Amino acid sequence: MSYNLLKGKKGIIFGALNESSIAWKVAERAYDEGAEIVLTNAPFAIRMGEIDKLAKKLNAAVISCDVTSLDDIEKLIKNSMEQFGGKFDFILHSIGMSPNVRKDIPYDNINYANFLKTLDISALSLHKILQTCRNYDAINEWGSVVALSYIAAQRTLDLYNDMADAKAILESIARSFGYIYGREKFIRINTISQSPTRTTAGSRIDAFDSLFDFTDRMSPLGNATADECADYCVTLFSDLTKKVTMQNLFHDGGFSSMGMSQKAKRQYEKSFEDTQEKEKT
């Protein structure tokens, strides 16, 4: 159902790779709510992914941008402003990549060149995008920027590796730049800390299935889906949340406030039953 929450608004969506990407769902939902969209992704992702299919559906331009390159970001912002005929209103940063995770290199024997790449792609990119937008005065007053994060920024989760550090920096940049952009232009910047979600990036985390099942059992409302995340993003891009800024907003079915749930306890107790059975035999 559409509420026309983004009627007349324009925005750039980073990170739609394929239909399972969170950014894909956000782009569709924002379009349904009346927004005009520019889609962007790294050149290799545009070649390998399915973004053209989405662009056709949403009547959106696709502009390539590797977020580690300031030149690419500048071109993206300039070209988007041409495309929109001026300033725009919102940005979704839905970007994450760790070469250490990809190559199964553990946190306690990390490759530092990879580590820097993780931070550059997954966290500093938000700063680069914001600084470029500010230099070009690209975002309308009361605009909104949302970046996707994960609870590993606050709590240690086995095997999340250097992405945990990247998310902590990402959330900090949202606060630090949120202060500057807020006081100057009333532009709000928030991160959404999303439940584990089955996507290309998500599934690269080792033991993703157990993590997904654990958080689902622990959350009173269950894991939040990518579609539900898209709904939440739309509210943050809309004028209904004008005074929400510099926040890390948990969108996780309640997981972040839980210690132990009935559902998780029952599952955990089964392992004791198994052990007792084995001990008897």
Ligand SMILES: NC(=O)c1ccc[n+]([C@@H]2O[C@H](COP(=O)([O-])OP(=O)(O)OC[C@H]3O[C@@H](n4cnc5c(N)ncnc54)[C@H](O)[C@@H]3O)[C@@H](O)[C@H]2O)c1
């Ligand atoms: N899937 C999950 O469980 C989960 C949970 C919480 C937060 N998140 C976050 O959501 C965001 C989106 O991830 P997703 O799960 O939809 O996976 P995804 O793989 O669909 O999206 C990740 C995107 O990052 C892009 N990217 C990688 N390197 C890039 C570069 N150099 N320049 C530009 N773009 C680049 C990829 O092309 C891809 O489109 C990420 O920030 C991720 O950490 C995901």
